[in-house]
């Protein structure tokens with residue numbers, strides 16, 4: 001029977017258990033951050049257990065980091081979580097990229113950046129956006145804290161294999177349309193639970209033409225459509241990205257030969273299939289309180305179809321039939337594990353170059369990692385952002401979620417490159433509108449969203 | 460973990476769909492480094508008014524909800540962020556069983572790790588259960604996979620492995636360590652590309 005890439009990698013990692021039931025699978029890479037790990041380390045201590053493979057474990061600090069003055073963690077509990085991680089990593093021998101260190105950043109940015117994320121692996125992290133790493137052709141999914149503890153102690157996890165969905169993506173994006181718009185459109189058109197129970201493999205010429213950064217954006221957000229994982233077949237783009245990174249295989253030829261055994265046999269292997277033509281896709285903007293509540297920039301907001309929609313309109317102070325242009329933007333956030341990578345900053349910098357943001361707007365530009373920040377500075381993006389009136393920050397999760405000082409004030413609409421627009425996510429009473437970096441940067445200039453396809457200056 | 464075989468208890472109904480984990484426990488409460496103490500913040504934004512007082516209209520604040528152990532709710536419960544704090548908060552408040560139309564995968568797994576039994580029943584069944592008054596109880600018979608209320612009875616599906624775990628209240632790590640030899644053997648044959 002034909003098999004998918006997900007099936008093949010999975011089967012290679014099964015230690016025990018029958019197909020169709022929860023199986024014990026081996027974990028190649030366990031990524032850790034300060035929010036979802038303390039109780040897991042505590043559980044190890046209580047039971048006198050060790051981390052089985054510290055060499056397959058890597059930790060960083062991201063959620064709580066104050067991006068303005070990183071060493072000045074004013075929030076007592078934030079500091080406690082970070083201090084706890086530091087102590088735990090020392091006690092259990094786990095590598096840690098702490099605040100201020102060269103390798104620090106959002107966990108989903110540094111895994112790939114350090115070459116820890118590789119094709120053919122099983123990667124887990126106590127964080128739902130772990131799906132990001134599937135962009136390299138690996139099985140990657142988020143786990144809960146008890147599972148974190150289990151992986152620490154055993155380097156394995158009990159999981160039932162999800163079904164697989166193949167999404168064939170074809171066509172060329174119009175100018176100003178990106179992977180972010182594709183994934184937002186998939187969720188808006190099919191619902192926030194269309195992927196529940198599935199791992200989604202993306203393939204087709206659109207995907208082949210994407211950079212690794214774009215593939216990561218796509219896989220990052222599949223979780224917002226309910227999917228457990230996204231996965232993309234590793235190709236030359238992937239190999240080129242991985243080659244030479246700190247923890248990348250030294251013998252790339254052998255590694256490549258090994259990885260290529262995992263390719264999906266043919267489309268008949270998928271439990272479900274979908275087709276998506278991007279050639280007429282427009283940039284998307286979310287209007288409501290989940291990522292599925294989104295419309296193309298040139299379309300009006302829909303009539304409410306249930307109480308959730310109505311509540312979303314009430315919360316956002318918006319009405320059906322209004323258009324994305326009419327949202328009065330007061331805050332802009334460019335960053336996160338979805339769109340805080342170098343190519344995202346480049347797109348935003350190209351748009352903001354020589355221009356100034358609307359004076360009513362506060363704009364934060366937050367690179368996803370220190371390495372990205374430094375590369376951006378070498379290229380002069382920091383200066384472009386600052387000259388345009390944006391704040392150029394230190395790496396971290398920042399205003400993706402209001403767990404650190406970077407919060408969107410109550411009652412303010414924020415154009416954000418992040419992934420979630422849940423009630424209060426960016427701060428109590430904040431209103432998030434998800435879009436691509438290009439759309440968000442342009443909104444910073446105009447004070448509202450515009451159709452960037454009609455702009456002369458695009459990235 | 461405490462085993463569950465048959466559980467009888469009072470219920471509360473919160474018939475909303477797509478309740479995400481940010482609603483179950485907002486992020487400002489994730490900074491704790493323990494597993495307990497989250498119950499008072501459960502459904503925080505619905506439960507408390509802007510001035511910090513309990514919202515009298517919210518079901519969990521009504522005196523009749525006190526002591527409830529079963530939550531009857533909508534579809535796609537626990538979507539969004541993977542935070543296990545959502546399961547801890549529900550548990551800490553006193554819930555032992557959730558009956559929903561479906562769950563996000565991660566939330567479901569988190570329930571299985573914390574002795575919080577997640578049951579899936581269709582809308583029609585949940586609409587009936589949602590009518591249970593504070594004086595009435597619902598019985599969950601996990602052994603026979605049945606939910607009983609008044610003169611109604613519904614059967615539900617559950618994966619045999621998770622069922623067994625709930626029935627026995629097993630510690631996962633101890634169970635897995637019985638496979639230690641296989642894990643070591645697996646590690647020995649992993650490819651290296653140095």
Ligand code: SF4
Pocket residue numbers: 062063106107108127129336337338396397400401418419
């Ligand atoms: S950037 Fe946002 S979504 Fe990504 S890991 Fe941080 S908080 Fe989570």
